[in-house]
Amino acid sequence: VEIKILNNESTFDEENQGEVCISGESVFSGYLNIENSNTFIYFENKKFYKTGDIGYFDSNGNLVIIGRKDEKDDK
Numbered sequence: 001v002e003i004k005i006l007n008n009e010s011t012f013d014e015e016n017q018g019e020v021c022i023s024g025e026s027v028f029s030g031y032l033n034i035e036n037s038n039t040f041i042y043f044e045n046k047k048f049y050k051t052g053d054i055g056y057f058d059s060n061g062n063l064v065i066i067g068r069k070d071e072k073d074d075k
Contacts, residue, residue, distance in 0.1 A: 001026060003063060004048060005056060006041065017056040019069055021048035 001024035005017065023046045041048050055065040 002046070002048075004043060006043065006048070006050075017054055017066060020051045020053040020055045020063065020065065022051060023048045 001022055004021045004023075005019070006021050007016070007018040021041060021043070027049050039050055041050055052069045053065050054067045054069055055063055058064050
């Protein structure tokens with residue numbers, strides 16, 4: 001699994017907080033019967049699942065979750 005912290009759905013940000021997005025073979029490929037979901041984003045030619053969690057990587061490389069993205073942000 002690959003984890004990225006994304007801001008504005010396109011900028012990888014290693015030092016600040018943002019939405020936690022994950023990619024990898026174990027990540028589900030999408031929702032049944034939902035074609036145009038904003039649940040995924042393509043970044044660096046990979047499909048990432050937007051978890052809705054807000055977090056950052058600490059100085060030891062640990063993922064720290066600090067909250068949830070407001071649902072109205074996706075509208």
